Amino acid sequence: MTGETSSPSAEESRLITACRQGDPDAFADLIRLHERRVFRLASRFFSQRADVEEVAQETFLIAWTKLHTYRADAPFEHWLTRVCLNCCYARLRKARPTEELTIDLAESASADPDARIEVARLLRKLSPSDRFVLQLLYGEGWSVVEIAERTGWSRSKVKVRAHRARRKLRRVLEEGPRS
Amino acid sequence: MNCDETRSLLLDPRLDGATTPVLDNHLSGCGSCSAFARRFGVARELMRARQAEHRPDAYFAQRVSAAVPGDTELLGWAAARLLPATLALLIALTAWAWLSTPGPSGLVEISPTDDLLTWAIEGDGS
Ligand SMILES: [Zn+2]
Numbered sequence: 001m002t003g004e005t006s007s008p009s010a011e012e013s014r015l016i017t018a019c020r021q022g023d024p025d026a027f028a029d030l031i032r033l034h035e036r037r038v039f040r041l042a043s044r045f046f047s048q049r050a051d052v053e054e055v056a057q058e059t060f061l062i063a064w065t066k067l068h069t070y071r072a073d074a075p076f077e078h079w080l081t082r083v084c085l086n087c088c089y090a091r092l093r094k095a096r097p098t099e100e101l102t103i104d105l106a107e108s109a110s111a112d113p114d115a116r117i118e119v120a121r122l123l124r125k126l127s128p129s130d131r132f133v134l135q136l137l138y139g140e141g142w143s144v145v146e147i148a149e150r151t152g153w154s155r156s157k158v159k160v161r162a163h164r165a166r167r168k169l170r171r172v173l174e175e176g177p178r179s
Numbered sequence: 180m181n182c183d184e185t186r187s188l189l190l191d192p193r194l195d196g197a198t199t200p201v202l203d204n205h206l207s208g209c210g211s212c213s214a215f216a217r218r219f220g221v222a223r224e225l226m227r228a229r230q231a232e233h234r235p236d237a238y239f240a241q242r243v244s245a246a247v248p249g250d251t252e253l254l255g256w257a258a259a260r261l262l263p264a265t266l267a268l269l270i271a272l273t274a275w276a277w278l279s280t281p282g283p284s285g286l287v288e289i290s291p292t293d294d295l296l297t298w299a300i301e302g303d304g305s
Pocket of ligand 1: 182
């Protein structure tokens with residue numbers, strides 16, 4: 001959902017203005033412009049379609065109510081990315097273990113299957129919050145600065161959380177399967 | 180480079196799986212760290228693995244936009260939510276006003292009229 005750095009297009013700006021005036025049809029059009037990106041991002045954290053759809057729905061409903069806080073000097077999709085990531089984070093934090101960040105074992109080809117199962121089991125020992133940050137760091141390959149920009153968290157908050165998550169990751173990897 | 184430094188370096192996202200001669204040197208002589216490095220390599224691979232991407236159906240936008248409250252609905256909602264509270268407040272105020280209004284006997288008891296008349300006719304004595 002990131003990478004484009006332009007301000008909203010004329011059409012997008014028109015839709016945003018109309019949404020701020022309470023036009024639900026304009027909102028539907030604005031959703032259509034961004035729904036694929038929001039679903040793609042949420043799919044990085046949830047494997048179940050129902051979870052992805054609920055996060056996407058929540059993202060857009062929050063966007064509707066908070067649209068007045070969006071400043072048009074940055075791309076709208078960056079702002080929406082922030083809303084979506086925070087919805088993912090909030091949902092992961094209150095998720096039951098089975099709903100947490102799901103690891104698709106079939107998708108990773110190079111490691112041997114036993115090692116993948118073993119490590120996936122180790123990763124499940126981490127809290128959803130830690131796994132969220134680790135996913136952004138290692139899965140998405142984002143730097144602390146990028147995570148801060150895309151989540152809206154302060155850099156110091158990202159640093160603290162990244163440090164804590166890496167420390168816990170190190171501990172579970174050191175303990176290995178015997179833990 | 181010791182085990183602690185090796186593991187910290189391995190987990191540094193900036194390294195991004197790359198190796199350095201000093202890191203390789205330690206890993207080749209340390210079974211514990213090389214097992215750690217293998218596990219971490221798998222962990223990173225799992226986190227990078229692309230999961231099945233879900234896509235919105237054709238009616239998603241319509242459903243979500245239909246769920247947002249419009250201005251009129253918002254006012255209706257606010258009115259509906261506030262009406263019972265307003266009524267309760269009115270009833271409470273009316274009850275309070277009625278209970279705290281003195282009855283005829285009370286009025287006589289606390290009425291300052293006699294004193295005021297005395298004061299007006301006779302002066303305050305000063
Ligand atoms: Zn070592």
